[in-house]
Amino acid sequence: MEILRVENLSFTYPTEQAQALRGVSFSVKEGEFILLCGASGCGKTTLLRLLKEELAPEGTTEGAIYYKGKPLAEVTRRESAEEVGFVMQDPDSQIVTDKVWHELAFGLENLGLPRSAIRLRAAETAGFFGISDWFGGNTDELSGGQKQVLNLACVMAMHPALLLLDEPTGQLDPIAASEFIATVKKLNTELGLTVILAEHRLEELFPLADRVIVMENGAVVSDARPCETPAALRRSGKGATVLPGLPAAMRIFDALETEGASPVTVKEGRAYLRSACRNGTRALPEEAGSVAGPVALELKNVCFRYEKTAPDVLRGLSAQIREGEIFAVLGGNGSGKTTMLDCLAGLRRPYAGSVSVYGKKIKDYKNNSLYRGVLSYLPQDPKTVFVQDSLEADLTALCAAMGKPAEESGAAVREQAARFGVEGLLARHPYDLSGGEQQKAALAKMLLSDPRILLMDEPTKGMDAAAKNDLMETLRRLSGEGRTVVMVTHDIEFAAVCADRCAMLFDGEIFAEGAPRAFFSDNNFYTTAANRIARGFYDNAVTVEDVVTLALGNRQ
Amino acid sequence: MKAFSQFHPIVSAVYFAVVIVTVMLVSDPVLQAEALLGGALFAGMQFPARRNLKRALYYCVFALIIVATNPLFSHNGATVLFSAGRFSVSLEAFFYGGGMAALMIGVIVWCELLSVVITDEKFMYLLGRVLPKLSLVLSYTIRLVPVIVRRIRRVSGAQRTMGLYSEDSRLNRIRSRGEVLRTVVTWSLESSVDTSLSMSARGYGLRGRTTFSRFRFGGKDAALLALTAALAAVVFIGAAKGAVGITYYPTVDFGGFNGRSLPVYLAFFCLTLTPFAVECKEEIKWKYCVSKI
The missing domain is CATH 3.40.50.300 (P-loop containing nucleotide triphosphate hydrolases)
Structure with a gap:
């Protein structure tokens, strides 16, 4: 079932001439994991924020967004708060209260849930995200990765149907980032949650996504399955800004082939390399000696x-x-x-x-x-x-x-x-x-x-x-x-x-x-x-x- | 977590309010002795013995100083022990000093216990019952303080290695500090925009907000609250009717134990011993459980 449809969406910031989004159209089915990628300033954040009414920037919007078949303007604030979850980049600035348990309860308090319901939801959420150990602690004592997991948990405690994430691992180290991404994937596979995630860390995300939407200068240049993305980009003749950030297997494939389904993971890349290439010459010539200054x-x-x-x-x-x-x-x-x-x-x-x-x-x-x-x-x-x-x-x-x-x-x-x-x-x-x-x-x-x-x-x-x-x-x-x-x-x-x-x-x-x-x-x-x-x-x-x-x- | 700390914050707050108000307002040696005894026993369960002995020593010195110095300031007593010129030292003044010391130490001891039992989280809860908005603002502020301190440290470190603090003149240093502070304020305002977005994204401002707390009011809480209320009623009514109390000047006038004062003493005795009794009960129960395992 379709959960979200964006039709010919354009957006202009009040102080600027150029459009930040230009005729963006796509639709998302329930339970899909969508990866949104593109260079900085390509309009990813603008698009994601327009999908969440409370965060929508000021400006002129054309086109339409439908959430569960209903125009977004008709979705009430309560529905939006409850059903559309949003996680931003900076782990620190999203946290409101000083206690972990209070932060988890914050959204539920806003929804006006009775105390016993909040109790249950906070507990089960803490259990799922593995934060029971620091449930009673102060939010300030957490590491960056823990803070971001808490932000995700707080949103998930409200039981959203659609989760939007705007470069959630941008401030995290690779280990914490992998853990965070694994948690998002777990939500997608175990709960069937619909996820739209914007990110630069593509090596890890491509294998997890069902579909990849590539944006350039405010327009969608490719909307395809991960393995078809290089071919789709080639057909559109665009995406030069995205290509250098694709997973290694795809970049190798893209440099050697023109058509067909690309390998995505290292495993697939290895299989592809061995089947498609020869290795008569096995090594590159050794590089010149190191710098010999003082x-x-x-x-x-x-x-x-x-x-x-x-x-x-x-x-x-x-x-x-x-x-x-x-x-x-x-x-x-x-x-x-x-x-x-x-x-x-x-x-x-x-x-x-x-x-x-x-x-x-x-x-x-x-x-x-x-x-x-x-x-x-x-x-x-x-x-x-x-x-x-x-x-x-x-x-x-x-x-x-x-x-x-x-x-x-x-x-x-x-x-x-x-x-x-x-x-x-x-x-x-x-x-x-x-x-x-x-x-x-x-x-x-x-x-x-x-x-x-x-x-x-x-x-x-x-x-x-x-x-x-x-x-x-x-x-x-x-x-x-x-x-x-x-x-x-x-x-x-x-x-x-x-x-x-x-x-x-x-x-x-x-x-x-x-x-x-x-x-x-x-x-x-x-x-x-x-x-x-x-x-x-x-x-x-x-x-x-x-x-x-x-x-x-x-x-x- | 100690057993007495596990009662609902409202129960704890009422309990401490009754004890501290009584000690502060009702001047009576028996009540003061009871408060000190109950406080000492409770502290014995809460804190390590070393710390308690040290404190006891401080309080003794403190009491001695008050008892010894009070006659220098008050000359109202009738029983003059000795006099030097216009200066007279009376027996009552010593007693009065003793009473004062007992009152002050009693209040300090119980306030210390209060600060252990009513943690800042419980305090926030109690505040939230009265002023929900303020409680949320406070929670946000409490969180912000360490964040800002950390930012100041990071910005000033960064500026140092970039050569901003190039001279060691004091004026320059003050100016640099000012710039660091201004940066941190800008930074914090920036991030507070994100915070407010995060709040509204999670539905802040919708009608019918509830407040959640980790505390539940159970049967035990009701029992302790009822007990506290009943004992407090006996103490307060008795004190209001003048069944207990002491006056020091011009001569010491103290009713002692009689039919009217005995119920009040007994009630306050039970009240001040309650925390100790609760802790003991818990200890015994635990020992018993362990021995069964």
Whole structure:
């Protein structure tokens, strides 16, 4: 049965000329799991919010939305609150109350359910989502992943028929994200809940979805089963912004074939590669040796713990990072990645061992001189970077802090903005920028102090494929200028294509390091999807491009 | 969780209100002794012995100071022990100091017990009974405080490594702090927009909102409430009719035990011992259950 139908929907924001949505039509059957994808700013969020009356943005709407055969305007607020659930991106800002149980009960209180009914629903919901252990706790003490599960549980306690999720895992680490996605899938398969999910994390979601709707510039460019999506995109001649973010198996297929059903999972990708390609040449030529500049950063036997009685977070960590290198540190949650970065940035002081920057101990950089022209640290959340009301004011303020005369700073700011492609955004409030734009602006700001070393914490979090590509190009350019980049990341795929050297941090120590190709071909679990597809068939293919190069080379 | 803490918040609130109001308003040595005894026994079940001994020592010192200093300020007693010029120290003033000390310590001890039994969650519930809207706002605010503190820490860390705190002059530092604070306010306003959307998405503002709590009013609660009410009635009526009470000046006038005061003493004795009795009963029951397993 059809639960939702969108007919020729167009939408324009009041302050803008261009349409945010252009003639969007699709229909959703009960129990379907729909994945909505597209680059940032393609209209995913606008579309999802228009489907939920309370969240619908101001603007002019044309076309129609039918919920269970009824125009959305005729659906009462009570019905909408009860039957259409919505989960947003930021885990923190959706939580209203201080207690977990109160948060679970919040929606039910609003519906005016009697106490005994709330009691039962809160209990069974807590049981289903595995939150019984912290049912009585404070919402503030939860991890990001737990908060997002709580947000989902709160919505589900109201027994919705349709669940809308707007990049729900954008702020989560991969493990928490996988768990969250598994929970959504469980709701879909076990309860038959209809799900529409917008997300950038496509590798995991494509295998789960019944249908994939791809959007570009406010229009639907493909609406097909996951395995048919590459072919559908090819037919429409669009979707160039989405393609780089598709699962590895699909990208390999898309580069080699023109028609037919694409493999989706790693398993299907392996089967496809073995049936469709040959492997006379098994390996790519070894890449050139690593960067051999002077040592920019050195950690020697660094030990760190947060409290005297707490266990060590870093346990005798040693590493050398050379000038001009892009060094990626990978590792699971709690392996000490961010702590390592904090130590490198001089924000935390190890109790044993030493950290030196260009051969000089970090504590010898007096009076914050480390942060002027030597080193700069970009934290995970770009929101913490900006302190002024417009980007221009923000960059100017930093110029002033760097001791640049006021008359020169205007030109310097504009030049810097142009280098990072944010000159058109100078007048905007930093918070109004998209994630990718914020990241670019933050980089522009960081580089105003002309640091030789850049430290970055999870730079690709919540980014779409195009923004990641931009970031990679920027980092490459910076390393070409002789700057050193150290990033800490969960994003294996990004590290594989971007870094000169990767290191795996585990249990407070570096267990393995090497150039990406060598590093990832040695790993079995902790490696890229392309490598998992090619494993045992090609020897050192790590990225999708590697696999495609080898496959094409073997054809001739 | 201790047994007495498991009663419904309304029952606990009424109970503590009766005991504390009695101690505060009715000045009578027997009632005060009963309150201290009951409080001490209850505290013995609630807190570790080390902590209790320490507190007892503090209270003794506190009482001594009050008893010793009261005669310096009040000279109304008839029985003068000794005098120096215009200065006279009377026996009654010492007694009065003792009474004052007993009152203050009694109130402090029972307030400490109250703060353990009536947790902030129960307090919010009680507040919500009276002012539902305010209770929700408070809940939201309580949640916001640690969030904001964390944001301040993160923004100021980020700004430091970006070179904002480039000079060590105090003026500069104050200005930088101001900017950090302003950023956090903007950030928090931004996220509060999301919060309000999340609230309306979950139907906030619909008619007929109910309030849920984790507390249920059961038979035990009714029994304790009835007992408290009955004992309170005896104490309050007795106190209002002047069956109990003491006056210190000009001479100590205390009725002692008699037909009129005895029921009041007995009632308050039962009342103050109730928490201890409840805890003991629970302890014995538990021991008995364990021995059967």
